[in-house]
Structures are given as C-alpha cells and as structure tokens.
Amino acid sequence: MKIIETDLPGCLIIEPQVFGDSRGYFYESFNSDKLAKAGLDLSFAQGNVSSSARGVLRGLHYQWPKPQGKLVSVIEGEVWDVAVDIRRGSPHFGRWTAAVLSGENKRHFWIPEGFAHGFAVLSEKAVFTYLCTQTYDAQADAGLRWDDPDLAIDWPISEPTLSAKDQATPLLKDIAAERLPDYAA
Numbered sequence: 001m002k003i004i005e006t007d008l009p010g011c012l013i014i015e016p017q018v019f020g021d022s023r024g025y026f027y028e029s030f031n032s033d034k035l036a037k038a039g040l041d042l043s044f045a046q047g048n049v050s051s052s053a054r055g056v057l058r059g060l061h062y063q064w065p066k067p068q069g070k071l072v073s074v075i076e077g078e079v080w081d082v083a084v085d086i087r088r089g090s091p092h093f094g095r096w097t098a099a100v101l102s103g104e105n106k107r108h109f110w111i112p113e114g115f116a117h118g119f120a121v122l123s124e125k126a127v128f129t130y131l132c133t134q135t136y137d138a139q140a141d142a143g144l145r146w147d148d149p150d151l152a153i154d155w156p157i158s159e160p161t162l163s164a165k166d167q168a169t170p171l172l173k174d175i176a177a178e179r180l181p182d183y184a185a
Contacts, residue, residue: 003038008097011083014108027106029073030131048130052121057160059118060084063140064181067113069133077126078102079119080156086172087114090183094172096153114181116144120157142179143169
C-alpha cells in the first residue's frame with residue numbers, strides 16, 4: 001500500500017498493491033494494520049455504494065455535528081473527487097484538493113472529519129464506494145455550493161447534473177459558524 005500526501009494536510013491518496021493475471025486482479029481495499037503503520041488508525045461505522053451517470057456531481061457534503069471521515073474509491077468508471085477544509089480556525093480553511101479515482105487506477109482517497117466532500121463523474125457511469133467513520137445522521141447532514149466562487153474549485157464539468165438538495169446548498173461564507181466543525185490543532 002502506497003500513501004501519497006496531497007497539498008491539503010490530512011487528505012491522502014492511497015494506492016493499493018494490485019495483483020493481476022489472466023484471470024483478473026485482486027487487491028486489499030482496506031487493511032487497518034497497514035494504514036495504522038502509516039498513521040491512520042481508522043474505524044468505520046458505515047459503508048455506502050452509489051452509481052451515477054456522466055456529468056453527475058454529488059456534493060459538497062459533510063456532517064456536523066457527528067462528522068464523518070470517508071475512505072472513498074471507484075470500482076467502475078472515473079470521477080474527479082474533491083475535499084474542502086471547512087474547519088473553523090484551520091490554516092487551510094476554504095482550501096480544496098482533488099484526485100482522479102477510477103476502476104483502472106484503483107486509488108482510494110482519505111477525507112478526514114471536518115472536510116466537505118464531492119465528486120463529478122467523468123465516465124459514462126461510475127460506481128463509487130464510501131467507508132464512513134460515523135453513521136449517517138439526517139439532523140447533522142449539511143452541504144455547501146459546488147460552485148462557490150470563494151472556493152474556486154476547478155471542476156472538470158461546467159454544467160453538472162445536481163440533486164435538488166445540492167442545488168439548494170449555501171455558500172461557505174453564508175453557513176453559520178455553529179454549523180461548521182472546529183479546527184483542533
């Protein structure tokens with residue numbers, strides 16, 4: 001397993017070791033011992049799978065309180081995946097980082113608690129998996145605008161297909177302070 005740091009501290013790309021032959025391939029999608037050796041002591045409470053068509057953008061989502069860390073990957077297709085630091089007081093508040101995840105590259109992306117998350121589908125279809133450190137809580141469910149000009153995320157699609165929920169999310173600057181996580185140094 002190879003751990004790659006991104007330009008946003010805490011967000012990591014994880015490349016599993018893939019074993020393949022004429023029959024197909026095998027890889028460990030999660031190994032707590034190997035990740036713990038890399039400094040990630042993770043415990044998951046919920047796993048999710050979504051399927052989306054080309055041009056769909058899901059996000060930017062987060063939970064507060066009851067924040068979720070997410071280990072995400074793509075089983076089929078390709079997405080452009082984004083994490084945004086929304087922790088009040090963070091020296092990286094409002095900064096984002098992104099990674100291309102695909103069934104071909106088999107990369108995983110670790111998004112820590114306190115970050116908003118979203119992705120845009122680049123292929124005809126994408127099957128996306130999430131392992132979450134906290135279960136879903138409708139009362140804590142929150143989001144922010146995918147096209148917030150203050151974030152200036154360089155999305156690879158300009159007119160995405162959005163859910164009604166994602167169309168109605170606020171700009172980061174309009175979210176009440178108590179609805180954002182705190183930065184703990």
